[in-house]
Amino acid sequence: MSTIIRLANITKLYQMGEEQVHALQGVSLEIMQNEYVAIMGPSGSGKSTMMNIIGCLDTPTSGLYELNNTNVSEMNDNQLARIRNKEIGFVFQTFNLLARSDVLHNVELPLIYGGINVTERRRMAMESIERVGLSERMHHKPNELSGGQRQRVAVARALVTRPSILLADEPTGNLDTKTGEEIMQLFDALHREGNTIILVTHEEDIAAHAHRMIRLRDGRVERDEPVMNRRTYGASSVAASA
Amino acid sequence: MRFAFAEFKEGMLIAFAAIRANKMRSVLTTLGIVIGIVSVTLMGTAIEGLNRAFNKSIAAIGADVLYVQKWPWGGGQDWWKIRNRRDLIIQQARAIERQATTTRSVSPVIGTQRPVKYGRQVVQNVVVVGTNANFVETTGTNVDLGRFYTAAESDGGRPVCVLGADVASNLFPNENPLGKTVKVGAGAYRVVGVLEKQGSLLGMESLDNRVYVPINRFFHEFMSRRGGIQIWVRAQSITDLDETKEEVRGILRKVRHLSPSQEDDFAINQQDILIQTFNQIGAVIAAVGLFITGLALFVGGIGIMNIMFVSVTERTREIGIRKAIGAPRRTILMQFLLESAALCLIGGIIGIIIAFPLSLIIDQVLPTAMPLSVVGIALLVSVFVGVISGFLPAYRASRLDPVDALRYE
Numbered sequence A: 001m002s003t004i005i006r007l008a009n010i011t012k013l014y015q016m017g018e019e020q021v022h023a024l025q026g027v028s029l030e031i032m033q034n035e036y037v038a039i040m041g042p043s044g045s046g047k048s049t050m051m052n053i054i055g056c057l058d059t060p061t062s063g064l065y066e067l068n069n070t071n072v073s074e075m076n077d078n079q080l081a082r083i084r085n086k087e088i089g090f091v092f093q094t095f096n097l098l099a100r101s102d103v104l105h106n107v108e109l110p111l112i113y114g115g116i117n118v119t120e121r122r123r124m125a126m127e128s129i130e131r132v133g134l135s136e137r138m139h140h141k142p143n144e145l146s147g148g149q150r151q152r153v154a155v156a157r158a159l160v161t162r163p164s165i166l167l168a169d170e171p172t173g174n175l176d177t178k179t180g181e182e183i184m185q186l187f188d189a190l191h192r193e194g195n196t197i198i199l200v201t202h203e204e205d206i207a208a209h210a211h212r213m214i215r216l217r218d219g220r221v222e223r224d225e226p227v228m229n230r231r232t233y234g235a236s237s238v239a240a241s242a
Numbered sequence B: 001m002r003f004a005f006a007e008f009k010e011g012m013l014i015a016f017a018a019i020r021a022n023k024m025r026s027v028l029t030t031l032g033i034v035i036g037i038v039s040v041t042l043m044g045t046a047i048e049g050l051n052r053a054f055n056k057s058i059a060a061i062g063a064d065v066l067y068v069q070k071w072p073w074g075g076g077q078d079w080w081k082i083r084n085r086r087d088l089i090i091q092q093a094r095a096i097e098r099q100a101t102t103t104r105s106v107s108p109v110i111g112t113q114r115p116v117k118y119g120r121q122v123v124q125n126v127v128v129v130g131t132n133a134n135f136v137e138t139t140g141t142n143v144d145l146g147r148f149y150t151a152a153e154s155d156g157g158r159p160v161c162v163l164g165a166d167v168a169s170n171l172f173p174n175e176n177p178l179g180k181t182v183k184v185g186a187g188a189y190r191v192v193g194v195l196e197k198q199g200s201l202l203g204m205e206s207l208d209n210r211v212y213v214p215i216n217r218f219f220h221e222f223m224s225r226r227g228g229i230q231i232w233v234r235a236q237s238i239t240d241l242d243e244t245k246e247e248v249r250g251i252l253r254k255v256r257h258l259s260p261s262q263e264d265d266f267a268i269n270q271q272d273i274l275i276q277t278f279n280q281i282g283a284v285i286a287a288v289g290l291f292i293t294g295l296a297l298f299v300g301g302i303g304i305m306n307i308m309f310v311s312v313t314e315r316t317r318e319i320g321i322r323k324a325i326g327a328p329r330r331t332i333l334m335q336f337l338l339e340s341a342a343l344c345l346i347g348g349i350i351g352i353i354i355a356f357p358l359s360l361i362i363d364q365v366l367p368t369a370m371p372l373s374v375v376g377i378a379l380l381v382s383v384f385v386g387v388i389s390g391f392l393p394a395y396r397a398s399r400l401d402p403v404d405a406l407r408y409e
């Protein structure tokens, strides 16, 4: 198993006028291929900040970040955009879909920016939409879908470029328990298919799907351990449904 | 770039979706552009019309005609020297006619004053002009009744004449003058034609109080010695007038046996004051039009810039999403530039639609139609304004930090 992510002494400092906020104060960790990691911690502990850095949406104040053995911490804006496009699939708590575009176009968009030609693009997008069970809803706008369906679209969009890692910052935060559980089953399945998944959550139940749990506190790694009482797909009481 | 097209198409789709989502606002925003484009189109149309009107009237006024004379217009030279110049003679007119390649027609012209009589009617002080059959072509005058005398009548010095409009109406108040015989001075002439009324130009003597007779007859009848004529040369095109002038000058120097060291002993006059005046009027119209256009486009551009800033702010989150999934800066930049250019293009099209009926009103005064080139220029200008005024907002959008943009409410 190769290392996909290596963080070494990552710090993030926000300057708020006179005041300094140390969102991350020296985070070091490694994540291997096909790991399933949950990040937990109290509010304000730096979870989102760390996810944004891992997802190349943000850059650290200091420290080294290697993604697939390339140093990302010194890349410029356009190089980071390329990494986000090719290597990273990001799922947000608030879905972040384009309201005016239908499901197909939302899922296609990363491929457009990736320069994939139209036939190949269509094929990949449709495949990805099918994977999350939304083939019927291909031409619906986000406001015509339920919260769970919207999050599935977001997952399809994250998957469509076949990224090295799937990042999800509280993906079930805006969903009820049942729908959240369905999304987690989707993540479980994607993990079994070989994807590397990192997700942030506040709920122990959700974190229990992962294989490894990292707890942050005050911008530091407090604990990093395997998950004991794992919930697997088979053990779940909720049947998968589209 | 192989896939730039997909991105471009995506940009266009976003642009038109955004404009459609805010139809009213978009149309109002383009008002300045609309005014600018209306002004640019009408100005272009007016100038085009003025040009055509001018070209049409050039012939009538004789701006494309060179007047070869002993005396230069405007004066200023040594009176005695010019007085003693050799006369221009009819053979020299023939030489120009035969040798020149850039002329349209050549006429020797000579004049004097005589009373003209028909029965008991008399018109005093009529200018009797001796010239050849080319005269109507050379001066661009039209024959109203009958015809001008032919080359054969002219060369043969036949006793025929063509009357100016005033002479005709004074001598023949109730009769058809054609075929009648009038007395010009002492000689009898048969009337073969009457010229169209021309009016008097710029306060000069009336061009209608004239009688035209064959120049060979004129020499025979009205003066003892041959010579002292003018040679009027009409150029093939007004734009090559200088070329024609040089050609005529060369021919005359040769036939008048001037050595290279001698200066011209004749003057080639032309109506360049007229052309100057025209150019001045054209320049004033262009300057005023350009000023209005510039002002309107400037104000319009500021309006577009303003609305584009609003558009970027409204769509901060969308920009964040696009960046998060890998849109590079240039893609975001292009997206907003396209939107701004499309907005202005719509303004430009509205402008042309408004300007078209207005140009038909101009058409009542000037012979013109909205030239296609003006439409093209107007559309180009509006796109250009769009790109310029959209740049700052688009640049700001492209520089947005993805995390900040995604957090924006």
Ligand SMILES: Nc1ncnc2c1ncn2[C@@H]1O[C@H](COP(=O)(O)OP(=O)(O)OP(=O)(O)O)[C@@H](O)[C@H]1O
Residues within 6 Å of the ligand: A014, A015, A016, A021, A022, A023, A041, A042, A043, A044, A045, A046, A047, A048, A049, A050
């Ligand atoms: N753009 C910013 N400017 C200033 N401070 C910030 C900014 N973003 C985050 N912070 C601060 O950094 C710290 C970590 O924030 P972060 O969003 O990573 O927390 P979190 O663990 O994701 O919290 P939550 O569970 O509430 O989402 C917080 O104290 C927060 O106030």
Ligand SMILES: [Mg+2]
Residues within 6 Å of the ligand: A047, A048, A049
């Ligand atoms: Mg957070």
